[in-house]
Amino acid sequence: MGSANEAGRDVKGSPKLPEGTWSAEGRVMNVEPLAVVVIGTLISITCLHFIYDHVCGFSRRTANDVFPFLVKLDMEALYGTFHPDPEKRFRESLSPREFKRIQWKRIHLAIHYCNQIVNNAHVFLTWTRYERKQTWLADYPGIKKTAHDLRIACLQSSLSAFVIKSRLRWWLVRMALVPFAPPPSFATLLKHGSWDMITFYERVKALAEIFSLSYGDEYHEKLMQAL
Numbered sequence: 001m002g003s004a005n006e007a008g009r010d011v012k013g014s015p016k017l018p019e020g021t022w023s024a025e026g027r028v029m030n031v032e033p034l035a036v037v038v039i040g041t042l043i044s045i046t047c048l049h050f051i052y053d054h055v056c057g058f059s060r061r062t063a064n065d066v067f068p069f070l071v072k073l074d075m076e077a078l079y080g081t082f083h084p085d086p087e088k089r090f091r092e093s094l095s096p097r098e099f100k101r102i103q104w105k106r107i108h109l110a111i112h113y114c115n116q117i118v119n120n121a122h123v124f125l126t127w128t129r130y131e132r133k134q135t136w137l138a139d140y141p142g143i144k145k146t147a148h149d150l151r152i153a154c155l156q157s158s159l160s161a162f163v164i165k166s167r168l169r170w171w172l173v174r175m176a177l178v179p180f181a182p183p184p185s186f187a188t189l190l191k192h193g194s195w196d197m198i199t200f201y202e203r204v205k206a207l208a209e210i211f212s213l214s215y216g217d218e219y220h221e222k223l224m225q226a227l
Contacts, residue, residue, distance in 0.1 A: 060130055061123070061126040061127045061129075061130050062127075062130060063127070063131075063215050063219065065127075066123055066124070066127050066223065066226075067222050067223050067225075067226035068226075069119075069123050070119075070120050070123055070223075070226040070227060071116045071119050071120055072226065072227065073113065073116045073117070073120065073201075073227070075202075077113075078113050078198060079198065081106060081109050081110050081113060081186075082110060082113075082186060082189065082194045082195070082198065083186075084185065084186050084187035084190070087103070087106075087185060087186050087187065090102050090103070096182075099183065100175070100183045103183040103184070104172070104175065104183070106186070107168050107171055107172055107175075107184075108172075110164075110168050110186075111165055111168050111169065114161040114162075114164055114165040114168070114197075115161075115165070117157055117158075117161045117197065117201050118157075118158050118161045118162070118165075120201075120204070120227070121153075121154040121155075121157045121158045121161070121201070121204055122154070122158065124150055124151075124154050124204060124208050125151060125154040125155065125158070128147045128148075128150050128151040128154070128211075129151070131147055132144075132147060132148075132151075140214070143211065143214050146207055146210050146211050147211055149207050150204065150207040150208060150211055153200055153203045153204045153207055154204055156200040156203075157197060157200035157201045157203075157204050160193045160196050160197035160200055161197050161201075163192060163193060163197075164189060164192060164193065164194050164197055167189065167192055171183075171184045205227055208223065208227070209223070209224060209227075212224075
């Protein structure tokens with residue numbers, strides 16, 4: 001009994017641990033500066049990106065500056081990459097190690113296709129930004145509406161591709177940091193808008209084809225070959 005009391009007195013008389021070493025409040029306080037640094041860095045990078053685009057970007061993209069900058073995207077391969085059915089076949093026919101290796105490559109391929117969608121959407125977006133300032137569109141309300149719809153579709157496809165690409169990059173980080181975990185499934189991307197992204201891009205292509213007809217059959221043919 002006496003020894004227990006002495007132990008209690010020793011604990012009471014011992015110096016306190018500095019706050020933040022073990023307490024939950026201290027841990028939160030220690031994490032907050034790191035979070036501020038990370039958020040501040042991301043904001044700075046985003047601001048620098050917008051400044052770079054404003055200063056060094058393609059400010060006046062005329063009709064002749066469109067098809068040379070387009071990337072030809074294999075739509076069948078795009079559908080196959082994001083469709084969950086091939087993944088089911090790979091999972092059933094391959095060993096877990098081989099399936100993980102194939103999934104890693106598919107994720108990189110999906111990011112590549114997202115970049116191509118963003119590139120082409122940006123080309124058409126800057127084109128419509130230039131054309132809407134031209135006076136000739138005012139005399140053709142139908143073409144003007146097509147240009148407006150094309151601009152909206154470009155913004156939708158770019159935004160959805162950014163969301164999907166962010167998710168895919170997070171998958172790569174998670175697979176690298178937690179190698180023993182099962183690889184992520186492309187089926188889960190459906191609820192994040194992977195099919196919407198493809199649908200938006202299909203609309204971009206259709207509207208760009210219609211808009212290109214206002215420049216004549218020869219221009220329309222060159223644009224379709226580039227896409």
